[in-house]
Amino acid sequence: MKPYCTVVLLLVLLLGCGTGSRVVRLETGRTDTLVFTPRSTAEPVEVDDVEFEESMAKLAQDARLPSRPQEAARQLFEVDARSGSYTYEIRGSHLTPLGPGEHLAGGSTAAEVELTRAYLRWCERTGRPGDCLRLLMESSIVNGDGRFALAMALAKGVVLDEMLEAFKDMADPHAMVAAVPWTWTTYMVLLSIPDVTVSKGLAAVMTATLISYVGVDTFWGLIVGFKRLMEDADRATTFDELRKAGERYGKVMGQNAARAFAMLTMAAIGNTAPGLAAKVPKLPGSIQAAAQAETQVGIRLVALGEVQTVAVSAENLTLTLAPGAVAMTSDARGPRRFSKADRDAAYDKSQDTTGRARCEYCDEELVRESGQSKSYEADHRKPYIKGGSSSAENLAPSCRACNREKGAREVDVDWVPPKER
Structure with missing residues (x-):
């Protein structure tokens, strides 16, 4: 020493x-x-x-x-x-x-x-x-x-x-x-x-x-x-x-x-x-x-x-x-929605070598048009309702179909992504 x-x-x-x-x-x-x-x-x-x-x-x-x-x-x-x-x-x-x-x-x-x-x-x-x-x-x-x-x-x-x-x-x-x-x-x-x-x-x-x-x-x-x-x-x-x-x-x-x-x-x-x-x-x-x-x-x-x-x-x-000390007005998890900057950054990061953005859960190609099953959506890996924050680290680029199917369930806890079934 x-x-x-x-x-x-x-x-x-x-x-x-x-x-x-x-x-x-x-x-x-x-x-x-x-x-x-x-x-x-x-x-x-x-x-x-x-x-x-x-x-x-x-x-x-x-x-x-x-x-x-x-x-x-x-x-x-x-x-x-x-x-x-x-x-x-x-x-x-x-x-x-x-x-x-x-x-x-x-x-x-x-x-x-x-x-x-x-x-x-x-x-x-x-x-x-x-x-x-x-x-x-x-x-x-x-x-x-x-x-x-x-x-x-x-x-x-x-x-x-x-x-x-x-x-x-x-x-x-x-x-x-x-x-x-x-x-x-x-x-x-x-x-x-x-x-x-x-x-x-x-x-x-x-x-x-x-x-x-x-x-x-x-x-x-x-x-x-x-x-x-x-x-x-x-x-x-x-x-x-x-x-x-x-x-x-x-x-x-x-x-x-x-x-x-x-x-x-x-x-x-x-x-x-x-x-x-x-x-x-x-x-x-x-x-x-x-x-x-x-x-x-x-x-x-x-x-x-x-x-x-x-x-x-x-x-x-x-x-x-x-629990009573947690501020209800601000919610300790922060805003429910991800920021636009984080959503855009996650979309860009999900692109493969051909430039196609992919869903983290099913690997299907994402599109930036709303209303379709493969529309790009930002999902909380750890559900917001279970304490997950709206931070870049908790953002999963997901297609609309997987996001709706997953809901408020946790990956590999009570929901298995399609690509892993």
């Missing part, structure tokens, strides 16, 4: 499967998996500065201030303590986070000490003297996940200042500000480590809500961007390098996504999955998020508490939830 001090391989593991169309899979336990293709036009829900600060102040009043934010965040998401270093086994492509004290050899202690001093000077310059982000409560230097938390705080920029303004009337506003990047960082680590790709309970509800606010594409961008942040933060030897890494991630997030993430993080601190789900409808932008929940993940925002688990992979997002 060869050790690596950086986490560049995380990016390879996430992106290695390509960048094709991502889908959301809904597991309800009552029917076959519902496959939903999110709309690609989603944008992060807009929350203005006044709404954001008022919401954060109210959420802070209900939150129990953690004295040790890093430990509290780990307990919240059931994440074990780590050193922030990793080993990588090439043969099995297996990445393993090291435990506390299991740091890799070769790190520059002098550089870590100087980085820590620069961090304390930054706290002083920003009017928060001392260990303002509580990064030194488990270590005398900024290392491990502390680097990620610091970079995350630097990524927030204006949003961090807005939080401080929102918490100004609290007994210890700096402690509350510190709790947010630690909770945020721990949550992102949970989603980013390949061996911990399934989030449960509170993290599941937080994930579904975050996607509703920012959209599927932005959500994946946040994960990929955080992996880059981890790599850059781990390699940084100076505060300036760490600051630049944070600023790059800040550009990936954008202000609206950063505000949404901060609100959800604040609502999650010291809470439970049902408690977080109950607070979401009261957050700024929740009406727009509710509409986006149906177009992005096929669920009803008011039923977030029924989301049990979320599994994230390079191409898919799988949610396990109660």
Whole structure:
């Protein structure tokens, strides 16, 4: 096993499967998996500065201030303590986070000490003297996940200042500000480590809500961007390098996504999955998020508490939830009809070497004239009524006769195509 001090391989593991169309899979336990293709036009829900600060102040009043934010965040998401270093086994492509004290050899202690001093000077310059982000409560230097938390705080920029303004009337506003990047960082680590790709309970509800606010594409961008942040933060030897890494991630997030993430993080601190789900409808932008929940993940925002688990992979997002959480208005399978582009592409793809389009089920030549037994029709391989999506992958170029005969039956399950009889 060869050790690596950086986490560049995380990016390879996430992106290695390509960048094709991502889908959301809904597991309800009552029917076959519902496959939903999110709309690609989603944008992060807009929350203005006044709404954001008022919401954060109210959420802070209900939150129990953690004295040790890093430990509290780990307990919240059931994440074990780590050193922030990793080993990588090439043969099995297996990445393993090291435990506390299991740091890799070769790190520059002098550089870590100087980085820590620069961090304390930054706290002083920003009017928060001392260990303002509580990064030194488990270590005398900024290392491990502390680097990620610091970079995350630097990524927030204006949003961090807005939080401080929102918490100004609290007994210890700096402690509350510190709790947010630690909770945020721990949550992102949970989603980013390949061996911990399934989030449960509170993290599941937080994930579904975050996607509703920012959209599927932005959500994946946040994960990929955080992996880059981890790599850059781990390699940084100076505060300036760490600051630049944070600023790059800040550009990936954008202000609206950063505000949404901060609100959800604040609502999650010291809470439970049902408690977080109950607070979401009261957050700024929740009406727009509710509409986006149906177009992005096929669920009803008011039923977030029924989301049990979320599994994230390079191409898919799988949610396990109660049937009542599925959005009836959008239908998790998407539109019943295939798009014209998909119908045309399937017809062209079905052509043989002579240029004749063929029925997938009987091999008879298709014609593009309606009303005939051999008229080209787009059929759902997995019937729509049984959870089949109207996606290109589920489209079978069929003649009218086979389409009518097959009906809502499944190929090779309760119907055998003529060419195979």
